[in-house]
Amino acid sequence: MKTVVITGSARGLGFEMAKLFKQNNLNVVISDLKEENLKNTKKELDTIPSSSKVEYCVCDVTNSTDLQNLVTFTKEKFGAIDIWINNAGVNQPDKAIWELTEQEIDLVFDVDLKGAVMGSKIAMEYMLQQGHGAIYNLEGYGSNDAKMLGLSIYGTSKRAITYFTEALAKENEERKTNIIIGKLSPGIMITDFITNALGNKEKIELPEKTKKVYNILGDYPDVVAKFLVEGMLKNTKNNAKIEWLTSSKAAWRFMTAGFNKRDFFK
Ligand SMILES: NC(=O)c1ccc[n+]([C@@H]2O[C@H](COP(=O)([O-])OP(=O)(O)OC[C@H]3O[C@@H](n4cnc5c(N)ncnc54)[C@H](O)[C@@H]3O)[C@@H](O)[C@H]2O)c1
Secondary structure (H helix, E strand, O other): OOEEEEEEOOHHHHHHHHHHHHOOOOEEEEEEHHHHHHHHHHHHHHOOOOOOOEEEEEEOOOOOOHHHHHHHHHHOOOOOOOOEEEEEOOOOOOOHHHHHHHHHHHHHHHHHHHHHHHHHHHHHHHHHOOOOEEEEEOOOOOOOOOOOOOOOHHHHHHHHHHHHHHHHHHHHHHHHHOOEEEEEEOOOOOOOOHEOOOOOEEEOOOOHHHHHHHHHHEEOOHHHHHHHHHHHHHOOOOOEEOOOOOHHHHHHHHHHOOEEEEEOOO
């Protein structure tokens, strides 16, 4: 039976992916900042009929000892890590670059960029001993070089994640490691993430024009998770990109927006 580890999975996309992996009979280790949230999430996951199991492990991805502990914990519980997903993320406050404090900038880079870099490094070290495995990183706004006031530091980290993930895939190819690396591109999801900055420290008031775009392009995370999890379960290629909101899908959504009215913000 295969095992998947998902960082930042007490809620949102991570939680939805955990549900689907469990439905597909993979053991799942959920991890996040707070034990209480993980306990509640595990309770919900335990109600899903499956031959596999769910365990939880507190892990702050900005702390490499926690990441190492997440590997050890999973090894002890399940004996292997087949898929590792660096999903934990925080949004930035809706401010221009020069209005952000150094601490705000640090947190976004530490979680969204360095957390995934260290998560990949530590998972790689284990998977090399094990002889196989797959690591996925989350793309996001900025990955494709788009720019927008209020998302520049987040976008800088996601643009870097794209480069980093491709570089990691290339290194694995050159070293012929048998480990596959991939990018998950979830588009826009209606989760707490879009209205909360820096974890839940600050509310984001979305401007009406942003809400309009989100109503056209956005989806609930369960819909996106289904697509991403099916993609990961099928994928055998290194340097894969599993992309939900392709440019043709986005164009179709804009073309049909008049007939397909949605309001996620009622
Ligand atoms: N929501 C979107 O529109 C969107 C779009 C593109 C990409 N993404 C990316 O998808 C991923 C999941 O986003 P989501 O929408 O489910 O967000 P979310 O806010 O619902 O969930 C993120 C989770 O990460 C956890 N987390 C935050 N800091 C952490 C830390 N230091 N260590 C461990 N866990 C931590 C949070 O507690 C939370 O459970 C993120 O990487 C995000 O950047 C989101």
